[in-house]
Amino acid sequence: xxxxxxxxxxxxxxxxxxxxxxxxxxxxxxxxxxxxxxxxxxxxxxxxxxxxxxxxxxxxxxxxxxxxxxxxxxxxxxxxxxxxxxxxxxxxxxxxxxxxxxxxxxxxxxxxxxxxxxxxxxxxxxxxxxxxxxxxxxxxxxxxxxxxxxxxxxxxxxxxxxxxxxxxxxxxxxxxxxxxxxxxxxxxxxxxxxxxxxxxxxxxxxxxxxxxxxxxxxxxxxxxxxxxxxxxxxxxxxxxxxxxxxxxxxxxxxxxxxxxxxxxxxxxxxxxxxxxxxxxxxxxxxxxxxxxxxxxxxxxxxxxxxxxxxxxxxxxxxxxxxxxxxxxxxxxxxxxxxxxxxxxxxxxxxxxxxxxxxxxxxxxxxxxxxxxxxxxxxxxxxxxxxxxxxxxxxxxxxxxxxxxxxx
Amino acid sequence: xxxxxxxxxxxxxxxxxxxxxxxxxxxxxxxxxxxxxxxxxxxxxxxxxxxxxxxxxxxxxxxxxxxxxxxxxxxxxxxxxxxxxxxxxxxxxxxxxxxxxxxxxxxxxxxxxxxxxxxxxxxxxxxxxxxxxxxxxxxxxxxxxxxxxxxxxxxxxxxxxxxxxxxxxxxxxxxxxxxxxxxxxxxxxxxxxxxxxxxxxxxxxxxxxxxxxxxxxxxxxxxxxxxxxxxxxxxxxxxxxxxxxxxxxxxxxxxxxxxxxxxxxxxxxxxxxxxxxxxxxxxxxxxxxxxxxxxxxxxxxxxxxxxxxxxxxxxxxxxxxxx
Numbered sequence: 001x002x003x004x005x006x007x008x009x010x011x012x013x014x015x016x017x018x019x020x021x022x023x024x025x026x027x028x029x030x031x032x033x034x035x036x037x038x039x040x041x042x043x044x045x046x047x048x049x050x051x052x053x054x055x056x057x058x059x060x061x062x063x064x065x066x067x068x069x070x071x072x073x074x075x076x077x078x079x080x081x082x083x084x085x086x087x088x089x090x091x092x093x094x095x096x097x098x099x100x101x102x103x104x105x106x107x108x109x110x111x112x113x114x115x116x117x118x119x120x121x122x123x124x125x126x127x128x129x130x131x132x133x134x135x136x137x138x139x140x141x142x143x144x145x146x147x148x149x150x151x152x153x154x155x156x157x158x159x160x161x162x163x164x165x166x167x168x169x170x171x172x173x174x175x176x177x178x179x180x181x182x183x184x185x186x187x188x189x190x191x192x193x194x195x196x197x198x199x200x201x202x203x204x205x206x207x208x209x210x211x212x213x214x215x216x217x218x219x220x221x222x223x224x225x226x227x228x229x230x231x232x233x234x235x236x237x238x239x240x241x242x243x244x245x246x247x248x249x250x251x252x253x254x255x256x257x258x259x260x261x262x263x264x265x266x267x268x269x270x271x272x273x274x275x276x277x278x279x280x281x282x283x284x285x286x287x288x289x290x291x292x293x294x295x296x297x298x299x300x301x302x303x304x305x306x307x308x309x310x311x312x313x314x315x316x317x318x319x320x321x322x323x324x325x326x327x328x329x330x331x332x333x334x335x336x337x338x339x340x341x342x343x344x345x346x347x348x349x350x351x352x353x354x355x356x357x358x359x360x361x362x363x364x365x366x367x368x369x370x371x372x373x374x375x376x377x378x379x380x381x382x383x384x385x386x387x388x389x390x391x392x393x394x395x396x397x398x399x400x401x402x403x404x405x406x407x
Numbered sequence: 408x409x410x411x412x413x414x415x416x417x418x419x420x421x422x423x424x425x426x427x428x429x430x431x432x433x434x435x436x437x438x439x440x441x442x443x444x445x446x447x448x449x450x451x452x453x454x455x456x457x458x459x460x461x462x463x464x465x466x467x468x469x470x471x472x473x474x475x476x477x478x479x480x481x482x483x484x485x486x487x488x489x490x491x492x493x494x495x496x497x498x499x500x501x502x503x504x505x506x507x508x509x510x511x512x513x514x515x516x517x518x519x520x521x522x523x524x525x526x527x528x529x530x531x532x533x534x535x536x537x538x539x540x541x542x543x544x545x546x547x548x549x550x551x552x553x554x555x556x557x558x559x560x561x562x563x564x565x566x567x568x569x570x571x572x573x574x575x576x577x578x579x580x581x582x583x584x585x586x587x588x589x590x591x592x593x594x595x596x597x598x599x600x601x602x603x604x605x606x607x608x609x610x611x612x613x614x615x616x617x618x619x620x621x622x623x624x625x626x627x628x629x630x631x632x633x634x635x636x637x638x639x640x641x642x643x644x645x646x647x648x649x650x651x652x653x654x655x656x657x658x659x660x661x662x663x664x665x666x667x668x669x670x671x672x673x674x675x676x677x678x679x680x681x682x683x684x685x686x687x688x689x690x691x692x693x694x695x696x697x698x699x700x701x702x703x704x705x706x707x708x709x710x711x712x713x714x715x716x717x718x719x720x721x722x723x724x725x726x727x728x729x730x
Contacts, residue, residue, distance in 0.1 A: 185439075187421055267500075267687050274690045275501050275662055276617065276636055278624045281444075281475045282437050283500065299440055303483035304500040305507060 034090070035125055038402040039132055043083045050076040082128040089121040133394050136206060137324060138240035143205035144181070144317045145197040145238055150214060152232020155221040157191025159351075160234040162374065163215060164195045167208075169376030176201035181310055182300040190222075196314065198241060205240045210348075210362075210386045212238045219353030229354060233347065239317035240324075255312055264288040267304060287311045294318050349382075358382065363389035408433075427466040431475075431626060441475065442466070448479045472626040484543045487550060487577045491541060494565040496635035498543040501686045502614055502660060505693050506544055508684075508716060509658060510551045516711045517553075531555035531586070532705050533606050537595050537613040537650075538562075538642070540635060542570030542588070544612050549588045550580035559590040560598070563634060567592045596645060600653040608654040609705050615642035617662040640669055643694075647673040656697035656709045658684075667694035671720045680710070684717035693717065 053073055096117065099110045147164050149156035164183070171178040181196040199208070216233050224230060266286040272278060284299035285307040296318070298311040350359045351370065358373045359366040365385040372378035410429050418425035418435050428438040449461045465478045476482045476491040483489070484498045485507060491497050517532075531553050536545035539559035549557045561567055570590045574581070581587050616638035622628050627636065643666050646659060651674060661667060664683070671681045674696060684693035695717060697709035713719075 265687060272623055273662055274686065274688050275499060275660065275692060276496065276614075277622060277627065277662070279474055279476070279497055279499065279627050279631065281432070281441055284437075284440075301483070302444060303485075303503065305485060305503050306483060 035086070035129065036399055036402070038405075039129070039399070042402075043079060043128065043132060046076055047080045047083060050080050079128070079131045082124060082131055086121075086124040086128045089117060089124050093117050093121055129395060130391055133391060133398060136209070138209075138320070139206040140202055141205040141240040141242065142198070142200045142202055143208055143238050144241050144314065145199065145208065145211075145236065147192070147195045147197070148235050149191065149193065150233035150235050152217075152230065154186065154188060154191060154223050155217075155230055156232040156234055157186045157193060158222065159191070159215075159217045159232055160193075160195065161191045162217075163234055163236065164192060164197065166374050166376055166379065167197060167199075167211075169374070170379050171199055171201075171376075173376040174201070176204060181314070182298060200241070205238065207383060209238050210383065210390065211236050213348035215349045215351065216347045217351045217353070219351070237321075239314075239321045241313070242316050242320055254316060255308075258289075262290050264290070265308065283307050285311050287315055289315055289319070292319060292322060294322075360386055362386065365389075424463065424466045427470040431469055431472055441469075444475070444479065445469075472629060474626050474630055477630065485547045485551075487543070487547055487573075487580070489541050489543045489546070490569060490573050490576055492565065492569050493630065494632050495563070495569050496540045496614075496631055498541055501688075501690075501692050502544065503547075504686055505658070505660070505684055506547050509712075510548060512712045512716055513552060513707065516708050517706060532609040532707065533703070534558075534610045534612075535560065535605075535608050535654075537611065538615045538635070539570055539590065540566050540614065542566075542573045542590060544614060545570075545588055545590075546573055546577060546580075548612070550577065554586065556586045557588045559588065560593050560595055561590070562592065562594045563632070564592055566635075595642070598649070600649055605653065607703055608650075609656065609703050609707065611646075611650050611654045611657040612659070613642065613646070613657075614660040617642070617660065617666060619662070640666060643670050644673075646670065651679070651696075655701055655703050655705075656695070656713075658693055658695045660693050661691065664691050667691065667720075670694050670696065680713070680719055682713060682717045682719035 050073070053069065053076065057069060057073065093114065096110045096114050100107050145167060147160050147167075149160040152159070168178065168180075170176075177200040179198045179200065181198050183195045184193040185191070186193050214233050214235050216231060218229055218231050220227055221230050221232075264287070266288070267284070281302070282299075283302055283304040284297065285304060286298075287296045287308075289295075294315060296311040296315045298307040298314070301307045301310065348361055350357075350361065351373075352359070353370060355368075356370045357366055357368050358370060360382055363386050365382065367373060367378060367382055369378055373382065410433070414435065415426045415429060418429055418438060421435070421439070422442060424442060425435065425438045428441050429435075432438040432441055445462055445465050449458050449465075453461065468478055469475065474491075474497055476497045477493050480492075481488050481490050482498050484503050489498055513532075532555060534545075534548065534552075534554050534557045536542075536548075536557070536559045539545050539561045540563075542559050545557055545559040548554065559570055561570065567590050574588055574590070616634065616636050618636045619639035622636070643659065643661075646657060647670055650657065659670070667681070667683045671694075674681060678698055678700075679696050680699060681694065681696040683691050684695060686692040695713055697713055699710075701707075701709070
């Protein structure tokens with residue numbers, strides 16, 4: 001493969017282009033930029049690794065099935081697959097280009113053909129590129145979503161309820177299984193003070209992770225008598241789900257993994273002697289994790305035991321997310337660059353009802369279809385846009401990393 | 408303690424039904440959660456008018472301290488859903504807690520031996536639950552452990568029929584096991600384990616009536632069966648006199664320390680280790696004991712099981728020491 005690549009990349013150095021091609025041709029071709037050579041060499045490295053793994057697996061075939069190896073194999077082969085596709089397109093493209101410079105009489109036809117190849121080439125380049133990015137550590141996990149109202153009083157609570165409904169609609173739209181772990185209604189009963197939604201679909205964390213942050217709403221609230229537009233907010237936190245909270249055994253095991261001094265579990269303090277003496281229905285459980293200062297309350301279930309299991313599941317998710325954010329931050333500090341996409345403090349989205357507009361402020365993308373966003377059918381468009389944006393940000397990072405490695 | 412009119416008024420403003428729940432729930436927060444459960448219970452199967460009526464009636468019953476579990480008809484108990492009827496004691500969270508603890512520890516400590524080395528001897532645990540009531544302890548243990556012919560005994564016919572209903576209600580947990588739980592109506596005091604053709608058990612559990620002093624809770628006092636509540640040492644006497652000869656270990660729920668002390672004093676130090684279990688509200692809740700040497704053939708290391716379960720009584724009587 002390397003032998004095929006080296007002549008290609010020598011033929012395709014960017015600097016040689018303007019000299020060889022007439023200006024207007026270059027302009028039309030400028031929509032394609034070959035993949036950075038260091039990235040390509042990384043992909044080639046993967047293909048070598050794949051071959052080594054293949055050989056190893058052929059030897060070990062009699063010894064049965066190794067899940068880790070299989071996983072690695074499928075990961076590598078998908079990268080190498082898109083690498084091969086990219087190379088074949090690239091070869092086509094280079095051949096056509098050579099044809100143009102060699103035989104001017106065929107130029108018209110060749111150009112038309114290039115126009116056809118270009119979109120495919122770009123597409124294969126992008127897929128390869130995305131696959132080369134390091135995967136998110138929780139990418140394959142299902143997720144937990146916590147929604148809380150921010151500034152704006154009752155209107156914010158109503159908005160929090162609207163958001164919760166939106167994500168439930170979204171789950172229904174995709175036929176994802178979900179559970180409403182806990183909701184606390186406000187006093188008027190028209191909004192929520194807290195809502196926790198568990199989405200049990202693998203990879204849902206990856207899909208929804210950019211929804212973490214402050215969501216802003218601008219509209220005339222139902223509670224407003226004079227018809228003025230208000231601005232209020234709600235905060236969303238997306239956490240990875242590391243266990244099924246229904247699975248009793250794993251949650252008990254998890255509970256035991258904490259040293260006793262780090263964790264405190266408060267249950268209903270029974271008046272008197274407890275046991276047969278009283279029949280309490282109060283099953284609230286509060287868990288305090290001292291090292292991180294995280295407190296989880298759970299009172300939705302009638303069984304104290306289930307409340308405890310749920311609370312531990314949430315604690316686990318919060319701890320994992322905290323750890324991830326800290327890790328990311330320390331990495332970022334080392335590089336001293338800023339990625340705005342994971343920053344929680346700023347508002348990330350605005351829902352402007354009078355203008356029928358939803359905007360993602362990070363990638364500057366607006367969708368003029370409030371209704372379909374709120375019923376979950378067009379939310380994907382917003383999410384995809386953000387994912388693309390994040391990929392390009394990450395790509396810049398990756399290139400910078402490679403550049404600094406090479407220096 | 409009296410609820411202040413201010414609280415009642417505040418509750419009324421949120422929902423006119425809430426003040427009815429206050430006498431039992433004490434705080435507005437708890438009342439809101441309870442009202443939510445009641446509303447969830449009377450869901451879509453009813454017309455709107457019926458539903459509102461039922462909710463209102465339930466709240467009125469609740470005001471008179473009628474137990475919520477009798478209104479809703481069930482109580483979650485671990486992974487099971489236990490049906491509750493008037494005349495049978497409602498499962499308590501304390502019981503649920505120690506059952507879970509016990510199951511967890513037993514699962515960890517059942518010694519795994521292949522059938523070969525055992526020479527085909529039955530390795531499942533033999534287990535009996537006395538004063539079983541709704542059957543909650545037996546059903547949860549049978550659903551989570553590998554047991555041989557688990558048996559539940561109660562004197563009340565209401566309890567036995569409800570326990571059988573509970574078995575049917577949760578039947579999905581027992582489909583795969585060959586030995587289904589069985590419930591028998593018998594008087595524990597008149598039973599003689601040695602004469603009834605019973606095997607030697609690995610474990611005896613019980614939640615016997617143990618209230619011997621004043622009972623404060625109106626709800627329990629008025630609506631739950633006295634048969635399942637009032638008692639002092641009778642069942643513990645019965646335990647040390649009869650059942651201990653027939654078993655390798657026992658766990659009995661209790662109300663106060665003197666009942667545990669009684670059990671310790673009656674059993675010989677050489678044969679038995681006895682300890683107490685505290686629930687998460689820090690009340691003494693169970694007395695447990697195990698033979699230092701297993702008689703039964705089952706492969707379970709009782710000492711390891713109970714090591715983390717609670718605190719053993721020190722070998723010398725009447726002094727407690729942390730192990």
